[in-house]
Amino acid sequence: MSLNSSSIWLPRSRRAPAEARRRLSDLLADVPSGDRFLDSGLLAVTELVTNAVVHGTPAGYLIYLAFDVTPARLRIEVHDARGDREPVLSPPGLNDEAGRGLQLVNAVAQSWGCCPRRPIGKITWCEVVA
Numbered sequence: 001m002s003l004n005s006s007s008i009w010l011p012r013s014r015r016a017p018a019e020a021r022r023r024l025s026d027l028l029a030d031v032p033s034g035d036r037f038l039d040s041g042l043l044a045v046t047e048l049v050t051n052a053v054v055h056g057t058p059a060g061y062l063i064y065l066a067f068d069v070t071p072a073r074l075r076i077e078v079h080d081a082r083g084d085r086e087p088v089l090s091p092p093g094l095n096d097e098a099g100r101g102l103q104l105v106n107a108v109a110q111s112w113g114c115c116p117r118r119p120i121g122k123i124t125w126c127e128v129v130a
Contacts, residue, residue: 004031004069010049012057020049020065027067028074036130037074040108044126047101048078051087051124056080073110074128081121086114 006027010016021042028034028041045065052063057080064079089106092099105112105126112126 004034005067007064007066010063010065012053012059012061012063014053016053016063017046017049020045023065024067024076027069031069033071033130034069037069037128040128041074041076043108044105044112044128045076045078047105048076048124048126051101052078052080055085055087056082056122056124058082072129075125076128077123077125079117079121079123083116083120083122086122087124 004027006023008019008023010019024041024045025038028038045067049063049065056078057063061081064077066075066077066079068075068077087102089102090099091103102112108128109126110129112124114122114124117123
């Protein structure tokens with residue numbers, strides 16, 4: 001982690017994505033040229049945290065969110081307690097009301113992925129470059 005990093009535990013709540021956006025906005029406001037990552041970062045963190053709330057975090061568990069900013073990139077990590085459900089990038093149907101979140105992350109991030117988290121869960125991450 002660099003000096004420009006931040007982390008927070010979030011509740012499994014529909015308010016979690018808004019808190020994640022606020023936390024990222026606050027961090028990037030304090031980073032020289034951090035605004036370069038703002039739009040893409042806000043979109044990516046919203047989608048990743050929403051997925052953790054809806055699909056990755058059973059009742060009674062928290063979501064861990066971590067940011068790390070360097071001059072070249074913003075890294076976002078979302079840790080949840082469901083290691084048995086990895087995110088899958090699949091095209092939604094035209095009439096589907098959901099299922100576009102990872103498509104959006106894939107569009108704005110240079111890279112993204114998922115890895116196990118010990119002792120339980122997974123880490124879904126992305127890196128946004130300027």
